[in-house]
Amino acid sequence: MVEKLKKLKENIENQIKDLKNKEDLEALYKETLGKKSDFNKILRSLSDLSIEEKKEIGPIANEIKNEINKIFGSKRLELENEEINIKLKKDKIDLTLDINKEEAGSLNPITKIQYELEEIFKGMGFAIYDGPELELDYYNFESLNIPKHHPARDMQDTFYINKEQVLRTQTSNLQVRAMREFGAPLKVIMPGKVYRNEDLDACHEHTFHQLEGVVIDKNINLSHLISTMNLVISKIFNREIETRVRPGYFPFVEPGIEIDIKCTICGGKGCPSCKNTGWLEILPGGLVHPNVIKAGDLDPEEYSGFAFGLGLTRLVMMRYGISDIRDFMSGDLRFIKQF
Amino acid sequence: MYISLNKIKQYIDIPENITPYDIGEKLTLHTVEIDEMIDKEKEFQNMVIGRIEKIEKHPNADKLSVCQVSIEKNKGIFKKGSDNNIQIVCGGNNLEKGMYVAVALPGALVKWHGEGDFQEIKESKIRDIKSFGMICSSKEIGLFDIFPEEEGQILNLNNIKKQNSNLKINGGEKLSEALELNDFIYDIDNKSITNRPDLWSHYGIAREISAIFNLKIKQLILKPFKTLDYTQLKTNIENDDLCQNYTAVVIENIELKESPYWLKKELYLLNQKPINNIVDLANYVMYETGQPLHTFDAGKVSNKIYIREAKESEKIITLDDKEEKLDNSMLIIADSIKPIAIAGIIGGKDSGVSSYTKSIILESANFDGISIRKTSSKLNTRTEASARFEKQQDPNLCNIGFIRYINLLSEISDSNIKIQEIKNIKNFEENETGIIRIDKDFINKKIGKDFTDKEIKNILTKLKFEVSENKNEYIITIPTFRLEDIKIKEDVVEEIARIYGYNNIKQTPLYSEINPIINNNLRRLEKKIKNILIGCGYNESFSYSFLSKKDLDLFEIKEEDLIKVKNPLSKDAEYLRDNITIGQIKNLLKNIKNEKEIKLFEISRVFDSKLKNKYKNLPYQNYHLSCLNFIEKGENNIYKIKNILEKIFDTEKIRFYYQNTKNVPNYLHPERSIDIMIGQNKIGFLSEIHPKILSKLKIKDRVGVFEIDFEFFEEFSKRKNIEYKEFSKIQESNMDISVVVKEKINWQEIRECVQKTSKNITKIKVFDVFKNEKIGEDKKSISFNMTFGNFNKTPKSEDIEKIWKDVLENLKREFDAKLR
């Protein structure tokens, strides 16, 4: 009997090998292990045996049955996998295809660099301050130690709205506003749009962007200013960069300085960008003039401070090698989408 | 301003180890900004003096000659001619044997026919004849102002050789050396000396160089001279406060002529055009000392001179042939009849010197800087004189310039000039210095370095300050020529710091208290919204704050609604914009040929004098946000931009509603325009651009825009306090409903009606709207899905049904809606 069962198992093993689909497999299952199957008949005939024989053959028969079940189980799994694989193959698509494509937009590079600088300065403890672009002559000039008919007004061609109101020519207009609003100690930057009454060409724009900074506290000195500016420059360019400091004249600072960096284009050898000097003007600044501190309702005997200005537009032009300043305001997507 | 190094060397002996570039660099680091350093020797490289030895006709060209030119000294280097000479083909029509000429050898830079850029000379063949250089005209080497010559002539140096025995005009000499043009020029940025009247001269710059390099500076040589014991001149200052010093003298027996070579050369090196000896000398002395001088023809001026304010409607024709209308804010020089000069700015044509001039009035004066500046900007006339006067010159300088002029005039005059008695009116204390007292630690505190007494005294003394000490104080005497820019303690600090060298100051990191946090919520929100817009495919496109008259016409905007710019230089900047949308339409236009899908945004200030403003005494200038959407052939551009708008409000959880627009601007579509409202306030609009504007701009498809007051938006985002409510965890369910309503009922009304029916309606979403004949005219069918939630316990189907019925009931009551 055991022999018979083993034979059956072998038969099944042989038949199962060639099966290609689930239906055939289930039909074979029914045929071999179903109620009317030979296997069942043999099992049923066990009842005719003696108890000893039952004890001996019973477990073996069961074991064979389990083995057969296992064979069916693994074949079933194999066929299912095959079926899935066929379906998957049919699912293949071209994922490189563009369907309902939506492009991301871009920020103007000026905004990009402005946000970058804001992060740098925030990390150094500066707050961000904002104020009017259509400004009183007082804040743009008078309070900055530039009275009417001061020669320094020549340096900046101003859009006048009327006698008292101008489009700000510099973000410095916020120095005194910030001092009056927050007092001292003060540590703010003021990025924004400024205007100069100029005709447009590749190098001249009447609208551009600056970032002004002011620090007011007790005992602020030149050494602090130069150190802070060098730190800012190395953060902007993300590396140590050689700088030099020289005198510069701005009526609202005394002393006034200009910080140059080694020309990033020629490395200092001299090129058209640096007018063959090997240096690029980047950061004007100085100790805040006592008259300006006074205008900010603070006592210049008690407080001192420094101020500096960064040309955002210039910085972006330098970083990306943009030669036409008008691109920034052009709205041309072929320009903007690159950033 | 051009500064000649050779001229500086007249005042300072500069050691050989200091190069011209060193001087330029040190001047930059300690005193002024230099725009350019010009090595004149380089400009004249490979140019020599030649002597024409032989002239033959060119065999193949009528107008050309073949010259053999001797350049003796250079023959060893350059052997390509016959004998000692080189062969040059030349077209000059004044060639003569024995003529000394300027020869440009290969490698020299010349301006072809005196025009265009410099080009390098090369060996060449001209009509089959070899030519090893070029015989130059004065134009070709930039010397036309010194040697004006007829067209077609080459530069003949014979005369100059005859007249100036000191010049080494011999064959083979370097041209720059022979003509003493081997100078080094510093082009100083005038802006960087705005605050330094004392630096507008060679002597002033020399003083700085002497301080920087610690070199001795010589005094200007002023020689006494004899005067006659009479004068025909009377002078009278009517405005004492505007004229501190007026010195004038009549000089007789003048011979007006061409300046001597050295004077012309000096002016040429300073980029100035020589005119005649009288005028050239005045200019020369100004560049030397900083004192502007003026000369009148004494024969054309009555004997009495007034320094007075102009009368209203007085006129003068100036030396540059402009008729100027004067007014009583302007200081003038007048004789008894009429104005003869605008004081300190420009002379009158009628009283100027000419070839008939026999005697001159020399004027050396000091005028009030502010007055000069006002007049010069009112007349829009800037001259070398006004540039100096407006910086407020030292009144002690008048005398120096005056004497220098007379000394030099005597030197260059062949005639025996006679100097009448000098008229001098002074309204100032001569040689009065200033005093500044500074606590000793003040300087160190401001610079952040510990200077010793000796260092401080040393620097200040080099700059001609005098320093004495009193306990803990320096007492500093300011020289007269620095009184204008050294007024307070901080000015002295600058002197110490810059001469010591900013780069030598040791850096100290800044540690300061963290100040109370100034929270810039507007900037925070701006960044956030910009990032959302970028995510939605929108591009930040800046546009100008200005509108032009053309824009006003095109977009049908009334001029009186806008703030006007008083002095626009460009026609594009006549008005300040009160919206961004127009700028974005213009930006759209720039891109429409390149792109099928254009999505733009900008956050910028706009200006409006009619609206409430935040800043005292200034017009409204809030930031606006504007977005524009254009898709070629897209019918739903407006709905796409509406989704963006609502997304932005949704991220800030700000609730708003739409309201029909009352006054639609002319550039917006009147039937496709709606206001964006919060409470009772209009915060912006959503609209399409008016079809007639689109057709004017040749835009074929619809354009959707919205613009909101971004600061208003920020106000509401700040005000909005999120109140958290425990939410129901019970499963939500949803149901559709379709109703027919009158067409004019808008979705916003229906949605609100549904919303207020039950607190258990958590979401309402429209999914279908249509019209057809079956429904009836003026009617539309609208289908939407409602989500039910927010329940305390699991709702029974009757509960849901009840809400659904209530919704229908409400819609029936309010809008006469029918279930479809």
Ligand SMILES: [Zn+2]
């Ligand atoms: Zn460079």
